[in-house]
Amino acid sequence: MIVIEHTLVSDEVVEEQFVCDLSKCKGGCCEDGDTGAPLDTKELDIINEVYDIVKPYLTKEGINVIEKQGRYQYDREYGWVTPAIDGGMCAYGFRDETGTIKCAFEQAYYDKKITWKKPISCHLFPIRIKVGKEYDLVNFEPRETLCNPACKLGKKLKVPVYQFLKEAIIRKYGEDYYGQLDAYYQHYHGSK
Structure with missing residues (x-):
C-alpha cells in the first residue's frame, strides 16, 4: 500500500x-456493471450544463431513458450514477461503425463542443x-x-x-x- x-x-x-485494447473489448466497461457510471457530485451540474450539446450524440434509447429516469440517478450503493439502458449500456453511450461503445461526452469533447471530457470514474477505469x-x-x-x-x-x-x-x-x-x-x-x- x-x-x-x-x-x-x-x-x-x-x-x-x-493498456485498453478497444479492438478486443469494444468498450464493454460502458455496459458491464451494476449501474451506470459513478459520478462525483460536482459532475451533476456539469451534466446539466452540457446535456443539450451532448444530446445529438445520444441514441434514441439513451434519450428515452434519460427523459424517464433523469440525467443521473441516486444508487444506494454507488451514490450518483448515470442512467443505464435496460440495466446495460450507459445512456450516454453509443456504438460506432465497428460496434465499439463510445462516450457522448468524450466525443463532444474531442469535437471541441464542450471542455469536460467525461465522468472521472470512467476516465480512471x-x-x-x-x-x-x-x-x-x-x-x-x-x-x-x-x-x-x-x-x-x-x-x-x-x-x-x-x-x-x-x-x-x-x-x-x-x-x-x-x-x-x-x-x-x-x-x-x-x-x-
Whole structure:
C-alpha cells in the first residue's frame, strides 16, 4: 500500500500493467456493471450544463431513458450514477461503425463542443476509488474477463497502470500527486 496525501494506493496500481485494447473489448466497461457510471457530485451540474450539446450524440434509447429516469440517478450503493439502458449500456453511450461503445461526452469533447471530457470514474477505469473517512482507497480493479486483452497488451508494451492513466490521475489529484506515484515506481520498480 502506498500512502499519498489522503489516499491509500494499492500496489497493483504501479506493479500491474494495463493498456485498453478497444479492438478486443469494444468498450464493454460502458455496459458491464451494476449501474451506470459513478459520478462525483460536482459532475451533476456539469451534466446539466452540457446535456443539450451532448444530446445529438445520444441514441434514441439513451434519450428515452434519460427523459424517464433523469440525467443521473441516486444508487444506494454507488451514490450518483448515470442512467443505464435496460440495466446495460450507459445512456450516454453509443456504438460506432465497428460496434465499439463510445462516450457522448468524450466525443463532444474531442469535437471541441464542450471542455469536460467525461465522468472521472470512467476516465480512471480500471482504477476505482472508494471514499473513506480519513483516506480514499485507490485500487486497480479490472473486469476479470473483459479486461484480459488490456492486461495482456499492457504486459506486452510494459506500461504500468498508473502510467496508462496519467492524464486521468492528474485530472483527479494533480501533477504533484502523479509525481509522487511516479517517484515511488521509479524507486522500487524503475530499474527492473
